[in-house]
Amino acid sequence: MAKNVSDHLVEMLKSNGIKRVYAITGDSLNPVNDAIRRDGTIEWIHVRHEETAAYAASMDAELNGIGCCMGSSGPGHVHLINGLYDANRSGNPVIAIASTCETDKFGTEYFQETHPESLFKDCSKKVLMANTPQQFSTMLQQVIQTAITEKGVAVLGLPGDVASADLEEVGTAQKNFNTKPIYRPSEDELLELADLLNSNKKIALFCGHGCKNAIAEVEQLAEMLKAPVAFSFRGKIFFDREDSRYSVGMNGLLGNKSGYDACNESDMLVLLGTDFPYSEFLPKKTTIIQVDEKPERIGRRAYVDYGFAGDIKDTLSALLPLLKEKKDDGFLKKLKTEFEKDKKELADFSEKKGSDSKIEPEYIATLIDKYASENAVFTVDTGMTAVWAARFIHAKGTRYLTGSFNHGSMANALPMAIGAAASSPNRQVIAMSGDGGLSMLMGDLAVIMQYQYPVKIFVFNNHSLGMVKLEMEVAGYVDWQTEMINPPFDKIAELMNIRGIELKDPENAENVIKEALEHPGPVLVNIYTNPDTLAIPPHITLEQMKGFATSIVKKIALGKFTEVKDSVKSGLNQINEVL
DSSP states (O other): OOBBBHHHHHHHHHTTTOOOOOOOOOOOGGGHHHHHHOOOOOOEOOOOHHHHHHHHHHHHHHSSEEEEEEEEEEHHHTTTTTHHHHHHEEEEEEEEEEEOOGGTTTTTOOOTTHHHHHGGGGGOOOEOOOSSHHHHHHHHOOOOOHHHHHHHHEEEEEEOOOSSSSEEEEEEEESSOOOOOOOOOOHHHHHHHHHHHHHHHSSEEEEOGGGGHHHHHHHHHHHHHTTEEEEOTTTTHHBBBOOOEEEEOOSSTSSSSHHHHHHHHHHHHHHEEOOOOOOGGOOOSSSEEEESSSSTTSSSSOSSSSEEEEEEHHHHHGGGGOOOOOOOHHHHHHHHHHHHHHHHHHHHHOOOOOTTTTEEEHHHHHHHHHHOOOOEEEESSSHHHHHHHHOOOOOOOOOEEESTTTTTTSSSSHHHHHHHHHHHHTTTTEEEEEEEHHEEEEHHHHHHHHHHHOOEEEEOOOOBOOHHHHHHHHTTOTTTTOOOOOOHHHHHHHHHTTTTEEEEEGGGHHHHHHHHOOOOSSSEEEBOOOOOOOOOOOOHHHHHHHHHHHHHHHHHHOHHHHHHHHHHHHHHHHHHHHH
C-alpha cells in the first residue's frame, strides 16, 4: 500500500513529539483518523466539543512543549477557534489540522465550506491551505516549524481528497528543527544594563511567565540587588513560595498591596519576561527596564526607559557576573514586612467558613492549597475562581498553575484539566471551575468519564456570574441577568461515573476536600459558595466605591432589600480588610 498524505502527517507529528491528538472525527478528517489508527502509536483523545480539543492541546503544549488538535469540515474546525486564540496568546506551540471539503467544491458555497486562510488568521502565527499533495509536505513542514519557533498556533487546512491522496515527493525537509540558540543582549548592552543596576539602590523585580526556566537566576539577581520580587498571575506559581526571601506578592487587580508598592515605590523597576497588560498598576515616573524574548513587546505596557531583548535565563546568566552585590536590604525588608501583613490579613479572612449553602470561597481555596499535592497542576476558570486561586494557591514543589490569563475566556478549566491529565498521568490535576464556566462545556465531563482521568473538579457554585456581577456593581449598574439556576452538578457527575459530592455545610468542608483529593479516580465537588463575597483590589478607587454605592441605591429602589442587606454585610467585612 502506497504511503498517502495522512500517513506522512502522522510520521511528521510523531517525529516532533506529538503523542496524542484531541479531536472529533468525521467526513474530511476520516483519512487522518484512519492513518492514526493504523499507525497505533498516537493516542486519539475523543473530545465532545472541538473547543475542548484546542484547550486540551494548548495545555499539553504548555506542559510538554507541543500539542495537536484537529477539526473536521466547517463547524468542526470553527469550534477550535476560541481555544486556539487562548493557545496563541499564551505562547503555546499548537499544531491545528483543519480538514475541509474536497478541492473541486471550493468557491461553490458547498456544504460546510469555509476558508481556513481567513478564518484562522487572527488566532495563529501561520495558516496555510494545502490544495494539492505536492503542496502538502512543504506546508506541513512550515506549519510545524512555525509553531515550534514562534511559540504559538499554526494551522494547516487539509481538504479530504488531499488527505487521502498518494504522497508526492518534493524538495522539502522531512523533519523539523527545535533549535535552542543562546539569546541575550550584546556585550555592550549587558554592560549598560549592569551599570544601571549597579548605580541604583531601591530596585524591584516584576516577573512573569517568561521567567519559568530562570527561577534560580531571578533569585540570584534578587540576592545581588537586595530587590523584592513581585510577579504577575502567570509568574506567581514560580515565586510565591513560603520559604522565599524575596517574594512580595502579585501586582494587579487580583494582587497584594505589597506587590503593588514594590513596583511603585522603587527607584528602578525591572520587568522580566512579563507582558503585564494593566499599565495603571505600574509607575509613571520610576525608571523602568524591560527584558523580553519578544522585543516587539518592549514599551507597549509601561513607560519603559531601557529595553533589552533576550531569553531571561540566558540574559541573567551573562549579567550576574557583572553586578556588584548590594548591602542595603532596607527596601526589601520593608516590602517583606508589608507582604507578611498582607498574608496574615488574607489568612485571617480565609478562616471565616461562612454559613449553610453560603460557604466562603476563600476558605475553600485555602483548604485546596493545604491538601493538594506538591506536584499538582491547577487549572483555573476565568472569573471569581481566578481571584481565589491568585490569593490562596501557592507554589510548592513542582506545582503549576494556569488559566486563560491572557485571552480571558470562561470555561477553560475543565478542558485544560483534560489536557493536563492526558499528558501528565503522574501528576495530580485540579480544576477550579466556576458554575458559569462548567456549564458552558459541561458535555466534556463525558471525556473524563470515557478515559477515567483522575481529575479533581471543584465547582465554586455561587449561582451567579460572580465577576460580571461585581463589574456591574462597581460601575454603578444593577447586576441584572447575572443570576444562574444551576442543575445539581454532583448528580450529573454521578450519572457520568464520576464521584459526585455535594458540599453545603462549611463544617464538612475540610473532610470533603481531603476525601476528594485522596480519591483515586475522577471526582466533582459541588460547593455552594457565598454569592456576595467581593474581590477587593489592593487599592480601592473612589470611583469604584461610588459605583458600588450607586448600585446599592438602585437595588433599594427596585425593592431588592434582602439582596442589598447581604451585599452590604459581606462587602463591608472585606472592605475593612484593606482600609
